[in-house]
Amino acid sequence: xxxxxxxxxxxxxxxxxxxxxxxxxxxxxxxxxxxxxxxxxxxxxxxxxxxxxxxxxxxxxxxxxxxxxxxxxxxxxxxxxxxxxxxxxxxxxxxxxxxxxxxxxxxxxxxxxxxxxxxxxxxxxxxxxxxxxxxxxxxxxxxxxxxxxxxxxxxxxxxxxxxxxxxxxxxxxxxxxxxxxxxxxxxxxxxxxxxxxxxxxxxxxxxxxxxxxxxxxxxxxxxxxxxxxxxxxxxxxxxxxxxxxxxxxxxxxxxxxxxxxxxxxxxxxxxxxxxxxxxxxxxxxxxxxxxxxxxxxxxxxxxxxxxxxxxxxxxxxxxxxxxxxxxxxxxxxxxxxxxxxxxxxxxxxxxxxxxxxxxxxxxxxxxxxxxxxxxxxxxxxxxxxxxxxxxxxxxxxxxxxxxxxxxxxxxxxxxxxxxxxxxxxxxxxxxxxxxxxxxxxxxxxxxxxxxxxxxxxxxxxxxxxxxxxxxxxxxxxxxxxxxxxxxxxxxxxxxxxxxxxxxxxxxxxxxx
Numbered sequence: 001x002x003x004x005x006x007x008x009x010x011x012x013x014x015x016x017x018x019x020x021x022x023x024x025x026x027x028x029x030x031x032x033x034x035x036x037x038x039x040x041x042x043x044x045x046x047x048x049x050x051x052x053x054x055x056x057x058x059x060x061x062x063x064x065x066x067x068x069x070x071x072x073x074x075x076x077x078x079x080x081x082x083x084x085x086x087x088x089x090x091x092x093x094x095x096x097x098x099x100x101x102x103x104x105x106x107x108x109x110x111x112x113x114x115x116x117x118x119x120x121x122x123x124x125x126x127x128x129x130x131x132x133x134x135x136x137x138x139x140x141x142x143x144x145x146x147x148x149x150x151x152x153x154x155x156x157x158x159x160x161x162x163x164x165x166x167x168x169x170x171x172x173x174x175x176x177x178x179x180x181x182x183x184x185x186x187x188x189x190x191x192x193x194x195x196x197x198x199x200x201x202x203x204x205x206x207x208x209x210x211x212x213x214x215x216x217x218x219x220x221x222x223x224x225x226x227x228x229x230x231x232x233x234x235x236x237x238x239x240x241x242x243x244x245x246x247x248x249x250x251x252x253x254x255x256x257x258x259x260x261x262x263x264x265x266x267x268x269x270x271x272x273x274x275x276x277x278x279x280x281x282x283x284x285x286x287x288x289x290x291x292x293x294x295x296x297x298x299x300x301x302x303x304x305x306x307x308x309x310x311x312x313x314x315x316x317x318x319x320x321x322x323x324x325x326x327x328x329x330x331x332x333x334x335x336x337x338x339x340x341x342x343x344x345x346x347x348x349x350x351x352x353x354x355x356x357x358x359x360x361x362x363x364x365x366x367x368x369x370x371x372x373x374x375x376x377x378x379x380x381x382x383x384x385x386x387x388x389x390x391x392x393x394x395x396x397x398x399x400x401x402x403x404x405x406x407x408x409x410x411x412x413x414x415x416x417x418x419x420x421x422x423x424x425x426x427x428x429x430x431x432x433x434x435x436x437x438x439x440x441x442x443x444x445x446x447x448x449x450x451x452x453x454x455x456x457x458x459x460x461x462x463x464x465x466x467x468x469x470x471x472x473x474x475x476x477x478x479x480x481x482x483x484x485x486x487x488x489x490x491x492x493x494x495x496x497x498x499x500x501x502x503x504x505x506x507x508x509x510x511x512x
Contacts, residue, residue, distance in 0.1 A: 021047065025101045032102065044097050048090070055083050080356065082212070085278075087359050088395040091346060091386045092280055093208050099124030099312065100204065100236065114238020115230070119301045121237060122205045126308025130301040131197065131205040133239045134226035135169040135248060136181065138162075144181050147188075151177075153291060167225040169246045169296035175263055175288035178249055178297040185299065193305040196297060199252035199264045199282065200312045206267070207236025209243050209278045216270045217244030217277050223270060242267050243277040246296035247284065254285035261288045269294035280393055282316060317341055317385040319394035320366075324403035325434060329375035329410065332403045334383060335367045335434045338466030342385035342392070350380040350400040357382065357395060366466075367435060376407040416446035423448070437463045455485035462488035470494075 017025070024043050028036040059079045066072025100106060100123035114120055119130035138161035145152055145159065152159045153172035161170075173181075178196055185194040197205065213233040216224045223245055230240040242248075247265035254262040262285040268277030271294055276284065286295055320336040327333050334347065347368050348357040360370065360381075373379060380402040384392040419429050429446055432438040437460050441447040462468075470490040474481070479489045 018047070022107060025107060029102065029104050029107075037098075040101060041094070041098055044094055044101070048094060048097075052083075052086055052090070055079075055086060059083055084356060087348065087357055089208060089278075089280060090359065091384070092391050092393075095387070095390070096124070096204060096207065096236075103127065109237060111234065111238040114234070117238075120205070120235075120239040122201055122300075123237060124204045125201045125312045126310075128303040128306045128308065129201065130303065131201070131239055132299045132301070134241050135246060135296045135298045136178075137167050137226055138170050139166040141170040141173070141181065144184050148180070148184055150180055153177075155293070165223075167227065168223045169226055169241070171223065171246055171293055171296050172291035173295070173297060174291045175249045175251075175286075175297075177291065181297075182299060191304060193302045194299050195302065196249055196251045197300045198311065198313070199250045199266065201300060202242075202248065202250050202266045202298075203279050204312065205235055205237070205239055206242040206279045213243060215241070215244035215277070217268055217272055217274055218270075221270070242279070244268050244272070245270060246294055247272075247286070247292075249286075249288075249295060249297040262286065263288045265295055280391055282391075282393065315341070315390045317387060317390045317392045317394075319392075319399050320345070320383050320385055322381070322383045322399075322401045323434065324379075324381060324401040326403050326405050327369065329406045329408050330373045331369055331371045332373060332379055332381075332405060333367060333369045333434060334381055334401070335436070336383055337436060338366050339385040340466075340468075341387050341390055344386040346384040346386055346392070348382040348384065348395060350382050350397065352378075352380050352397075352400075352402070355397065362386070373405050375405055378402055378404045415444070416440055417444045419446050419448060432460070435463075455483070455489075458492045459485045459488040462491045465491070 021040075021043055024036070024040040028040045059076070062072075062076050062079050066075050103121070103123040105121050105127060106123050109121055109123075114133065118133055120133050122129045122131050141153075142161060144150060153161075153170060155162065155172050161168075175196070182194040182196065186192070210233065213229075215229050215233050226241045226245070228241075228245075233243070234240055235242045244267070246267075246269050248267050250264045250266055252264040254264050256262070264282065265284050265286050266279075266281075268274075268281070275281070286292060318339050320339050320342075322334055322336040324332055324334050336345070339345075343364075345363045345366070345368075347360040347363060347370075349360055349370075350357050361368065368383075370379070370381070380400045382395055382400050384395050386392055415433065416429065419426055423429075425448060429448070433440065433446075438446075438456075441450065467487070468491060470487040474486060474490050475493050476489055479486055
């Protein structure tokens with residue numbers, strides 16, 4: 001049963017790569033230079049933007065075609081949900097595509113042939129990494145028990161899985177049990193090795209969960225055979241049953257507390273809400289020593305036991321702390337400190353009433369001004385950090401910030417009583433305050449005519465660089481720990497490595 005019953009208009013087929021895209025992929029694979037990387041990346045973005053544009057056009061068409069008709073609102077809501085998902089996962093899809101496109105197997109592999117193979121290549125995770133086409137089934141786990149005498153799952157009777165469930169994913173198997181199964185496979189193979197996937201490997205193997213995908217989630221009361229939906233829903237390169245049915249163990253540690261190791265599980269189960277099944281969802285973890293009714297596992301095969309030199313690790317970026325302030329009756333400025341690992345930031349407008357987001361732009365610095373707004377109106381925004389190999393999973397209401405534009409004729413309020421609205425430096429004072437570069441000499445005073453010390457200047461420069469944390473002791477004899485400029489002084493010393501600084505003289509005027 002498809003949750004999206006009215007979604008005949010949704011494209012279901014995996015899009016074919018254009019000849020131009022294939023050429024750029026081939027060029028990058030032969031010469032992985034920065035120029036070739038960015039040329040390919042821009043083409044990927046161009047292609048995906050075309051998909052986004054088509055979806056938006058279709059959404060607008062549906063709104064016009066179904067207005068006032070029975071069931072129209074439901075159809076529009078489904079398409080709106082699809083567009084929202086595209087917005088929210090936009091950059092994650094670009095990043096995953098780039099990781100896959102770097103793999104030389106990509107242009108030779110045919111997804112249509114995947115059903116003939118037990119293990120499927122995981123593009124982007126290393127050329128020796130393959131993933132089992134399906135989760136491990138009861139029938140496969142029974143062979144392991146028979147060969148090794150290992151304990152059967154708790155839902156089996158007399159060492160036998162329930163009748164009719166041979167092709168169901170095995171459950172009530174702990175992570176430790178799954179490791180035993182992998183060790184048995186490795187010994188039996190004699191050439192290749194087997195293990196559980198990391199979270200990032202699992203995500204690359206699955207690819208993005210299609211919004212209209214058919215799978216066992218919220219429909220059945222329990223598990224189904226692993227091939228139940230294989231004709232209609234596949235992972236990125238042809239493996240199946242990633243979403244719903246059972247959560248799958250990964251080797252990624254969520255936490256280690258009081259002797260309990262909690263590992264990440266992926267993909268959701270028959271009992272999960274659909275949004276928890278999406279590939280990017282990383283909030284579910286389970287005790288590695290326990291078996292669960294709704295958790296199974298899938299195996300990674302490493303050819304000849306040759307692990308990649310560099311493990312793939314699509315980490316989650318920290319959500320930036322954002323401030324929003326009105327600049328005028330038609331503009332709002334967003335400001336935030338840089339996020340470690342982020343190379344750009346994506347700006348979304350968030351509608352508090354509908355819960356919908358609209359992608360506005362990308363920014364390479366840490367501020368953005370939204371213009372063309374209505375006077376005296378509240379607007380909410382979300383800033384998503386972007387990276388080539390990381391996930392910025394913060395496009396949700398809890399990360400939104402709100403500001404109200406000024407009424408017509410109103411002036412931007414100045415926090416400091418000693419800075420006149422029309423002072424030649426007023427805009428600069430607003431800027432350094434909003435950016436967190438300078439905080440004034442008190443809650444209401446900026447002291448614009450005060451002397452600027454070397455300690456102040458180096459602190460401003462350090463804050464412009466995102467206030468990176470410093471470790472170790474200061475190399476300056478006149479910089480004590482715990483001063484407001486202490487980390488900034490160490491940062492400056494690192495940035496000018498090779499010079500032999502002895503004193504900073506933080507209280508001296510600038511220039512020296």
